[in-house]
Amino acid sequence: DQQVKQNSPSLSVQEGRISILNCDYTNSMFDYFLWYKKYPAEGPTFLISISSIKDKNEDGRFTVFLNKSAKHLSLHIVPSQPGDSAVYFCAATTSGTYKYIFGTGTRLKVLA
């Protein structure tokens, strides 16, 4: 049972435009969410996170939106750059645990 899902396995975006990556979850106990970026032959790198008490968190070109009622979060990258081309994972966890559940990943390709 996949508790965290990223339904788009891949996404192509033109350089300078907005990239929107989506993530859905089923477990209402999740209260902290993270986005990671992964290049080939490297481990995932943390990008941005959001607590369930917020609905938006922004860090430079990256913004994460959380819709708790829909159990949905999204990562917006504006403007997209070729160096953003990577696999993006969302992850979710519950306070009081060490368990992070990762989504299946979305491969983003930013075209120059």
Added chain:
Amino acid sequence: DTEVTQTPKHLVMGMTNKKSLKCEQHMGHRAMYWYKQKAKKPPELMFVYSYEKLSINESVPSRFSPECPNSSLLNLHLHALQPEDSALYLCASSLVSTSGSSFGNEQFFGPGTRLTVL
């Protein structure tokens, strides 16, 4: 130093071999994790150590044996593995929150060890 290092980068072993994967961090993180990642799949949690004590074992077969000899080191001992155990093994570390969990803290990942079992 914000790096998690893993050795070796690649490992090929037979089903009767015994080998070990090593992970090291010097960020003062007291939670350390082993994940397994198969191709086109998300990382799957295997083990978590908190303050050098095993906190989570996600029903991993006993042919995988973790060890945390000190706060900076995490090992994964491998014995009698099967070909289906071939995967990327990722180590990660994080701070521990005042509530005694990883809540609110991101994980720092190493580059992984690519394991092939013949």
